Amino acid sequence: MTAADLVLAHSVTIPDFPKPGILFRDLTPVFSNADAFHAVIDEFAQHFAGQFDAVAGVEARGFLLSSALAYATHTPLIAVRKAGKLPGEVIREDYQLEYGTASLELRPGQLPAGSRVLILDDVLATGGSCNASARLIERAGYTVAGFGLVLELAGMTGRERLAGYPLHAIMSE
Numbered sequence: 001m002t003a004a005d006l007v008l009a010h011s012v013t014i015p016d017f018p019k020p021g022i023l024f025r026d027l028t029p030v031f032s033n034a035d036a037f038h039a040v041i042d043e044f045a046q047h048f049a050g051q052f053d054a055v056a057g058v059e060a061r062g063f064l065l066s067s068a069l070a071y072a073t074h075t076p077l078i079a080v081r082k083a084g085k086l087p088g089e090v091i092r093e094d095y096q097l098e099y100g101t102a103s104l105e106l107r108p109g110q111l112p113a114g115s116r117v118l119i120l121d122d123v124l125a126t127g128g129s130c131n132a133s134a135r136l137i138e139r140a141g142y143t144v145a146g147f148g149l150v151l152e153l154a155g156m157t158g159r160e161r162l163a164g165y166p167l168h169a170i171m172s173e
């Protein structure tokens with residue numbers, strides 16, 4: 001089975017979560033199936049091989065992916081966190097989600113200037129989270145190596161908002 005087959009087999013759609021009208025794609029069963037999780041991480045490692053110096057995970061579900069990929073590829077990991085979680089100096093970007101507004105923060109100075117950072121998250125919907133993460137990475141003096149997503153919601157604006165960056169989604173629907 002391919003990684004896409006495994007993701008399809010282990011993802012669930014929940015209507016009206018977290019708000020009425022939202023069709024929520026729950027990928028937690030992908031993480032709780034060892035074959036599916038391995039296939040996802042291996043596909044990111046192969047697809048982006050040689051193209052990144054560090055991995056960034058977008059809170060919260062991007063942390064699960066980024067920590068596994070950073071470990072598997074022996075690369076540094078940085079966390080793009082929801083506002084108010086990181087102590088010390090932070091840079092911040094506000095953005096819109098499918099179901100509200102949010103802010104992400106990054107602590108600058110963790111990697112050498114110009115590091116190529118691969119940004120990972122589970123779902124690409126409006127692209128707000130990935131776009132805000134890219135702005136943070138660039139403001140910190142790094143370059144965006146690309147985006148790795150498990151599931152791209154093709155009917156939404158995500159890919160357009162990230163045009164110009166390499167983007168690989170394990171599956172699209």
Ligand SMILES: O=P(O)(O)OC[C@H]1O[C@H](OP(=O)(O)OP(=O)(O)O)[C@H](O)[C@@H]1O
Pocket residue numbers: 058059060061062096097098102121122123124125126127128129130158
């Ligand atoms: O493309 P977008 O419209 O930005 O949507 C995608 C984001 O939404 C979800 O996270 P959410 O902000 O709900 O946070 P969580 O991971 O903490 O649940 C998902 O994990 C992505 O990060």
Ligand SMILES: Nc1ncnc2[nH]cnc12
Pocket residue numbers: 022023024025026097098099123125126
């Ligand atoms: N429909 C959706 N399902 C899961 N995560 C999301 N993030 C934004 N929209 C989402």
